[in-house]
Structure formats: C-alpha cells, structure tokens
Amino acid sequence: MKNLIIGTAGHVDHGKTALVRAMTGVDTDRLKEEKERGISIELGFAFLNLPGGRRVGIVDVPGHERFIKNMLAGAGGFDLVLLVIAADEGVMPQTREHMDIIQLLQVNKGIVVLTKCDLVDEEWLDLVKEDVKEFLKGTVLEDAPVVTVSAVTKQGIPDLMELIAQAVEEVVPKAGQGQPRLPVDRVFTITGFGTVVTGTLLSGIIKVGDVVEVQPEGLSARVRSVQVHGEKVESAEAGQRAAVNLAGIEVEQVGRGSVVAGPNMIKPSQRLDVRLLLLPSAARPLKNRARVRFYLGTRETLGRVVLLDREELEPGSMVYAQIVLEEHAVPVKGDRFVIRSYSPMRTIGGGTVIDPAPKRKHKRFREDVLNALATREKGTPTEIVKHYLDGNDSLPVPAEVAAGTGLQGKEVLEAAAALSAANEVKLINGDGKTYLLSTGVYNRWLEDIKKAVSSYHREFPLRDGYPKEELRSRKFQSINTKVFQLVLLEMEREGALNVMPQAVAVREFATGPDAQQKKQIQQIGQIMKESDFLPPSWAELGKTIGLAETKGAELLQYMLRTEELVKVTEDLYFQKDVLQEAIKKVTAYLRDSGEITVGELRDLLKTSRKYALPLLEYFDRVKLTKRVGDKRLPGKALDI
Numbered sequence: 001m002k003n004l005i006i007g008t009a010g011h012v013d014h015g016k017t018a019l020v021r022a023m024t025g026v027d028t029d030r031l032k033e034e035k036e037r038g039i040s041i042e043l044g045f046a047f048l049n050l051p052g053g054r055r056v057g058i059v060d061v062p063g064h065e066r067f068i069k070n071m072l073a074g075a076g077g078f079d080l081v082l083l084v085i086a087a088d089e090g091v092m093p094q095t096r097e098h099m100d101i102i103q104l105l106q107v108n109k110g111i112v113v114l115t116k117c118d119l120v121d122e123e124w125l126d127l128v129k130e131d132v133k134e135f136l137k138g139t140v141l142e143d144a145p146v147v148t149v150s151a152v153t154k155q156g157i158p159d160l161m162e163l164i165a166q167a168v169e170e171v172v173p174k175a176g177q178g179q180p181r182l183p184v185d186r187v188f189t190i191t192g193f194g195t196v197v198t199g200t201l202l203s204g205i206i207k208v209g210d211v212v213e214v215q216p217e218g219l220s221a222r223v224r225s226v227q228v229h230g231e232k233v234e235s236a237e238a239g240q241r242a243a244v245n246l247a248g249i250e251v252e253q254v255g256r257g258s259v260v261a262g263p264n265m266i267k268p269s270q271r272l273d274v275r276l277l278l279l280p281s282a283a284r285p286l287k288n289r290a291r292v293r294f295y296l297g298t299r300e301t302l303g304r305v306v307l308l309d310r311e312e313l314e315p316g317s318m319v320y321a322q323i324v325l326e327e328h329a330v331p332v333k334g335d336r337f338v339i340r341s342y343s344p345m346r347t348i349g350g351g352t353v354i355d356p357a358p359k360r361k362h363k364r365f366r367e368d369v370l371n372a373l374a375t376r377e378k379g380t381p382t383e384i385v386k387h388y389l390d391g392n393d394s395l396p397v398p399a400e401v402a403a404g405t406g407l408q409g410k411e412v413l414e415a416a417a418a419l420s421a422a423n424e425v426k427l428i429n430g431d432g433k434t435y436l437l438s439t440g441v442y443n444r445w446l447e448d449i450k451k452a453v454s455s456y457h458r459e460f461p462l463r464d465g466y467p468k469e470e471l472r473s474r475k476f477q478s479i480n481t482k483v484f485q486l487v488l489l490e491m492e493r494e495g496a497l498n499v500m501p502q503a504v505a506v507r508e509f510a511t512g513p514d515a516q517q518k519k520q521i522q523q524i525g526q527i528m529k530e531s532d533f534l535p536p537s538w539a540e541l542g543k544t545i546g547l548a549e550t551k552g553a554e555l556l557q558y559m560l561r562t563e564e565l566v567k568v569t570e571d572l573y574f575q576k577d578v579l580q581e582a583i584k585k586v587t588a589y590l591r592d593s594g595e596i597t598v599g600e601l602r603d604l605l606k607t608s609r610k611y612a613l614p615l616l617e618y619f620d621r622v623k624l625t626k627r628v629g630d631k632r633l634p635g636k637a638l639d640i
Contacts, residue, residue, distance in 0.1 A: 002173040003239030005077050005200050006048065006164065007059045009102055010084035011092035015115035017044060018151035019084060020060045023161065024048050028060040043074045043185055045198070045241060047229040050165040055229065057200070057241040061098075068097065068347070072338055073185050073256060073298040075101055077200030079171045079239065080164070081110040083141060087148065088119045090128045091135045097347050100279055103139050104350030105336045109171050110141045111163050118150040174238040178408055179262025180204035180212065181332070182242065183297035187258075189251040193224065197260060198243045199298065204262065206244060207235040214249060215259050216268030216328035221246040257299030259330040266356075266403050268328035273320070273355035273362075273373055274337070276305065280316035282348040283341075287312045288364075292348070293340040294325060301327040305339070308364050308373075318351070320373045322362055331356035333376075333406020352377075357404055359391050381407050385415040386424060389438035394478045395487070397433050430486040437487070446491055448475060450506055453497070457509050462517070462558035465498070465505030513558065520545055520555060525564060528575035533582060533607035533615075537571050569614040582615060583624065587638060595631045 008016040021027050028044020044060035059078070061071040075081075081102055085095055102110070112132060117125060129146060136142050145163055149156030186198040206212070210223045226236050227243040236242035244260060259266065278286050286292075288307040293300060303325035313319055331337075331353045338350040354377045362369045375387050388405050389396075396404070398412045405412070416436055419425035426442045428435040452475060456466040472484045479487070485499075492499040498507055513521060523545045528535050536544070542552045556573075559565040565573045574582070585604055589596055596604075602612040616632055619625040625632035 002054075002168065002171065003056075003237050004079040004168050004171055004173065005057045005059060005239065005241060006080045006082060006168075007075060007078035007107075008061055008082050008084055009071070009075070009098040011086070011089070011094040011098075012062070014084050014086035014089065014092070014095075015151055016082075016084045017060055019082070019113060019115055019149065020044070020046055020058055022149075022151040022154060022157050024058065028058075043070055047241075048164070050168070051161055052165055054165065054168065056164075056168060057229065059200070059241070068094075068101075068340070068345070069293075069295065069300050071098065072101060072295040072300070075105055075107070076183065076297050076336070077202065077241075078102075078105070078107045079109065079174070080167055081107045081141075082164075083110055083112045083144070085112065085114055085128070085132060087114045087117045087125055087128050090131050095135075096281070099135075099139060099141070100281065100347050101338055101350075102141065104277070104279075104338050104347075106140065108140045109167055110144045111160070111167060112136070112141065112144050112146040113160060114146060114148040115151060117148040117155060118153050174202055178204050178402075179265040180206040180210070180238075180260070181262075181265065182206065182244065182260040183299070183330075184254060184258040184260060185256055185298045187251060187254055187256065190245070193245050195221075195246045195249055195251045195254065196243055197246060197254060197258070198241065199260070200241050201236050201238050202297075203238050205235050205237050206242065206260070211263060212246070212260050213263055213265070214246070214254050215261060215266055215330045217253055217258060218268070219249050219253060220263075221248040221260075223247075257297070257301075259297065259299075261330075264399055264403070266330055266332060268330055269357040270325045270328055271358055271361070272323045272325070272329070272331050272353055273358050273376065274323055274351050274353055275318060275373075275377060276313070276321045276339075276349060276351040277318045278313045278315050278349040279347070282315040283346070285312040285314050286348065291342045293342060293345065294323060294329070295338040295340070295350075296329050296331055296335060296353075299329055301325050301329055302342070306362070306364070308362055308366075308369060320354070320370055322358065324361075332403070353406075355404075356406070359393075376405075380415075381411040382415040382418050385412055385436075386419055386438070389419075389425060389436055390440055392438070393441060393476075395428065395435040395437050395483050397435055401436060426490065428483075428486050428490055430489075431482060435483060435486065442487075442490075445476070445487065446496055449488075449491070449504070450496065453504055453506050454509075457506065460554060462513060462554050463503070464500055464561075465503035465509070467503055468499075471504060513555075517555060517558075520547060521559060521564065524555075524559070525575055528565070528573070529578060531575075532578060533574075533605040533611060535572070535574055535578070535611075538573060539571075568618045572611070572614050583619075586619065586624065590625070590632075590634045590638060595633050596625070597631055 010016055017028055024046040026046035028046055046058045048056050048058050059074040061074045147156055147160050147163055149160055181202045182199040184197045184199045188196055190196055208223055208226055212221055223244055224247040225245040226233050228236050228240050288311050289304045291304050294303045303323050306322040307313055308320050333353055333356055335353040340347050354373055375383050384405050401412045402409045416425055420427050424439050426437040426439055428437055453466045476484055488499045491497045498505045524541055563576055566576055566579050567573055589604055598612050601616055602609055620627055623635040623637035626635045
C-alpha cells in the first residue's frame with residue numbers, strides 16, 4: 001500500500017486549518033497563540049481516512065509570510081498538495097509565494113481548493129476560478145482539478161475526498177528501499193520515555209531496535225519505539241509521518257532540521273553543487289556570492305551562492321552553482337531546495353542538489369567543471385560512480401559512494417563491477433570490506449609513492465626502505481593505516497613495490513653500502529675485532545676513521561641490522577665474532593664451575609668491570625645466564 005503525505009498551501013486566513021478539520025475532525029492548531037490569533041504559526045498534523053479505506057497523513061502549514069520557514073519545513077515531504085484559495089479573496093501574495101515553493105520543490109500532484117464558497121455568489125466564484133486558472137498557467141498545477149468547498153457547511157467536502165482518493169492513486173510513492181531518512185520537524189520529550197522526534201520518512205524503513213544516526217550533530221541513538229498516526233507500530237515505512245522515540249540522546253541535542261538516518265548513510269556538508277533556478281518573479285538579478293537563506297528538508301541555514309559561469313543570474317535563468325553554507329546541512333543527491341533573499345525575506349529560487357559534498361571549491365569559468373557537474377546530474381550510474389571516484393582520495397566503501405552520489409547501494413555495486421571489468425576502478429579487499437579506488441587515482445598514488453620511496457633510497461641507501469607510517473602520515477593523511485596497508489599490498493601484488501613489515505621499497509632497489517661505505521665497514525670491523533673485549537665507543541670509532549655524525553648513525557644501524565655488530569647496551573657494541581668468543585668462554589666456564597661473577601668474567605675475558613657488567617646483563621637478557629644474588633647461574637638457553 002502507498003504511504004503518502006498530503007500538504008496544504010495558501011495565503012494566511014484562507015481556511016487551510018478549517019479545511020483539514022472539516023475533513024479529519026482534527027484541529028491542527030495546538031498552540032495557545034494560534035488559538036488566540038486565529039492563524040497557524042507552526043506545522044499541524046493529522047491523518048485522513050479516504051473513501052476505500054486508505055489512510056494518509058496530512059501536514060497543515062502556516063500561511064502568514066512571517067512563518068514561511070515553517071511552511072518550508074513541512075513542504076519537503078509533500079506527495080500531493082491542496083492549494084487553498086479563499087473564494088472571497090482569490091489569489092494573494094502568499095498564494096503566489098507558496099505556489100513558487102511548490103513549483104521549486106516539484107510537488108507535481110495537487111488539487112486547487114476554493115474555500116469559503118458559502119460567502120460568495122456564483123458569478124463571483126466563476127471570476128475567481130478564471131483568475132486561478134490564469135495564475136496556474138505554466139506551473140506544475142496547471143492541469144490540477146479545482147473544487148469549491150465550505151468548511152462551515154461541509155459543501156464540496158465529499159467531492160474533495162473523492163478527488164483526493166483518485167489523485168493518490170496516481171502519485172509515485174517515496175522510495176521504500178535503502179536506509180531510513182527522516183528530516184526532523186518537531187522534537188519533544190515524554191516523561192519516562194525521553195526524546196521523541198517527528199517527521200516524514202523520505203526513504204527506507206525505521207524499526208524498533210534500529211541503531212540510527214542523528215545528523216549533522218553526529219549522534220548515535222537506538223529506536224526505542226515508533227508511532228504512526230498516533231498508534232504504536234513495530235516499524236514505519238517511507239511516505240509515513242512517524243514519531244520516533246530515541247534512546248541515547250537528550251532533547252537539547254536535536255532539533256528541527258536534524259535528520260535521523262541509517263548508520264553511515266549521509267554526511268553533513270557545508271558545500272553543495274546544485275542546479276539553481278532564479279524565479280522569473282525575482283525582483284532583481286542574483287549576484288555572485290550573494291548571501292541567501294537556504295532551505296533543505298526541514299533545515300534553514302544561511303549561505304552564499306557561487307555562480308560558476310557568470311557574475312550575476314538573471315530572473316528566469318538556470319545555472320550550475322555551488323552553495324557555501326554557514327552551518328552544516330544534510331543533503332542527498334537529488335534533493336530539492338529553496339532559497340530566499342537575505343533581506344527582505346522573499347522566495348527567489350531553488351533547485352536540485354547534484355553533489356551533496358563536493359571535495360573542493362570549484363574554480364569559476366571552467367568548462368571541465370561544468371561538464372563534470374553535467375555528468376553528475378544526468379549521467380548513468382556508472383558515469384556518476386566513476387566521476388565520484390576520480391575526485392575521491394579516501395577509498396570509500398560502496399555505502400559511502402551511495403551516500404555521496406544519491407544512488408542506491410545496488411546501483412553502486414553494479415557500476416563498480418562494470419568499472420572494475422573495464423580496469424577503470426580498483427576493488428581493494430580487506431578487513432571484510434571492499435574499498436573502491438579509481439584506477440587514475442591509484443596510478444597517481446603509485447607514481448607518487450615510487451618517487452618518494454626512490455628519493456628516500458638515494459638519501460638513505462643503507463635502510464630497507466621508507467617507513468610505512470611515515471610515508472602515510474606525510475603523503476596520505478586522509479587514509480587510515482589499515483587501508484593504506486591494503487593499497488600497498490595491491491601495489492606489491494602488481495610487482496611495483498616490496499612491502500616489508502615496517503617499510504616500503506621499490507622493486508628494483510637493493511639495499512647495501514657503496515664502495516666508500518664498504519671500506520668504512522671493513523675498517524670498523526677490523527678495529528672492533530682487534531679491540532677484543534675492550535671495544536671503543538661508537539663516537540671514538542667515528543673519530544678514528546673520520547666518519548661524519550649523521551652518516552655514522554646510518555652506518556651503525558646498517559651494521560646492527562646485518563648483525564656485523566651487536567648492541568649490548570647503550571653505546572656499547574661488540575663485533576659479532578668477538579661476542580661469539582665471549583659466549584663460548586662463558587659457556588665453558590659455567591660447565592666447569594656452575595656459576596660466574598662479574599669479577600670472574602672480567603678476569604676470564606681480560607677486560608674491565610666497565611665491560612664485564614653490561615656483558616653479564618646482556619647474557620641475562622638472552623637467557624644464557626640467570627642472576628641469583630651477585631652470581632650468575634646457567635640460563636635456559638644454556639644446555640649443560
């Protein structure tokens with residue numbers, strides 16, 4: 001069954017709330033001020049039982065110009081609109097502004113309701129009908145049926161109900177697939193239950209027990225309970241108005257304009273690529289970087305319009321533009337939006353979101369930028385995914401691509417498979433996930449890595465390669481360590497790199513000393529061997545052979561890595577053969593005596609306590625000996 005939302009629109013005091021009450025029996029004005037002033041200020045909600053048994057939701061919006069932002073908060077969820085025009089007044093200023101909003105939001109199905117027909121005669125009513133038809137020419141409601149009613153006498157109400165029942169059969173319902181998305185239009189708290197949000201579910205299903213995100217606040221919550229039309233249900237579906245009780249967040253943390261959505265479904269953004277129409281009725285051209293009021297879903301924020309191909313936009317014209325917001329919004333590709341002038345506040349235009357979170361600020365007057373936006377707007381799923389990945393340096397998973405492009409998850413997977421088969425996208429698998437990377441981005445990364453690593457080899461020829469984490473943090477900060485490792489392994493699989501536990505090397509690189517370094521290594525080895533168990537410090541060695549400090553540190557690390565030298569303690573190194581000789585002597589001594597002291601080792605090796613004590617501590621660490629008091633006994637590594 002279709003789940004649909006019917007919304008009202010029209011000038012203040014034209015009878016929208018009275019009409020809803022006549023159809024449903026519900027007074028949607030709930031605020032004391034609304035009762036006192038006799039006008040709607042906030043959104044009102046009810047449900048309507050149609051002939052045939054179908055139940056639909058109704059959103060009643062305020063008509064006063066001061067509350068247009070409240071009207072906009074409700075209009076984004078309309079499937080069918082009742083354009084209400086009082087027969088005794090006809091088309092008025094807010095009738096026109098509301099109609100502009102309906103046009104901009106592309107609410108393509110509607111009924112024109114002439115109210116208060118009991119206050120006028122037939123001749124006047126005919127004149128109003130002609131005026132209304134003329135007013136609607138060229139709009140989405142040009143062919144909408146017109147019905148005359150009286151909320152007081154109930155004249156025409158049955159006819160209106162029949163028209164609504166017919167119209168809802170022709171409405172295309174909201175997408176029931178995918179994750180839930182519910183723009184919040186009201187927030188309150190119920191004692192014993194906590195935070196409750198209401199809104200129209202634009203997509204998916206929201207169920208009791210679901211874990212959801214509240215954006216742009218970045219909060220996680222659990223769905224404790226759900227109500228639809230005042231009744232408790234296990235789940236709400238796309239197209240229904242729902243009240244959702246959220247556990248885990250406070251009422252102060254969420255407000256109108258927030259969006260309840262599935263985990264990782266959407267990301268907040270302060271920059272959007274759009275196709276923008278400036279209404280023909282706009283009073284003046286819109287200049288580049290003009291400050292405007294921006295309305296998306298139930299959220300209002302301020303922003304600036306960056307025109308990409310001109311300095312100002314003439315009324316009635318349509319262009320590609322980038323909206324730069326002062327606060328985060330939560331857009332999805334294909335969302336409709338409205339802009340109003342900053343001051344005085346008038347609806348002047350709107351359009352469609354093409355890219356909800358572009359990676360960068362666009363350069364103006366660039367043909368390639370405009371062509372790319374055209375692809376994002378009108379391209380096939382495969383073209384859209386390719387364009388998205390070509391401009392993405394963060395290895396998204398398919399769900400993130402879906403959120404960034406407005407495509408369904410299935411469309412992204414099919415597009416990724418086709419692009420992979422054409423070698424235009426790399427599918428990088430690991431951690432139970434598949435990451436998507438444009439082949440063009442991958443090849444650019446590979447060249448950057450090879451260039452950086454080759455330069456590192458030239459600077460440090462004795463090292464195994466560029467430390468992986470240092471390379472990631474310097475060149476690829478947007479990628480986490482695990483994902484970067486997966487990319488490196490893919491490059492190794494293709495034969496471009498050697499990936500070691502801690503370092504990366506280009507495939508053709510062979511670590512090793514040059515001729516001069518080989519001579520220095522030989523000199524060091526000879527000196528250390530001749531020094532026997534009284535080795536010089538590394539600093540003394542450097543002075544002896546004329547080794548610069550920085551070069552000396554590299555050479556030391558190389559000799560330790562190749563085990564030409566062994567580090568016994570800080571700044572005490574032994575040549576490997578000398579150390580092996582010491583181990584033999586100690587082993588033999590322990591076999592004969594069963595124990596050894598520092599003094600005995602000193603005499604055994606003909607050295608000094610300065611070297612004997614660190615050597616014994618080293619032997620303790622490698623389990624050759626075991627300290628007991630001032631003596632050393634045979635350790636686990638010694639089989640005697």
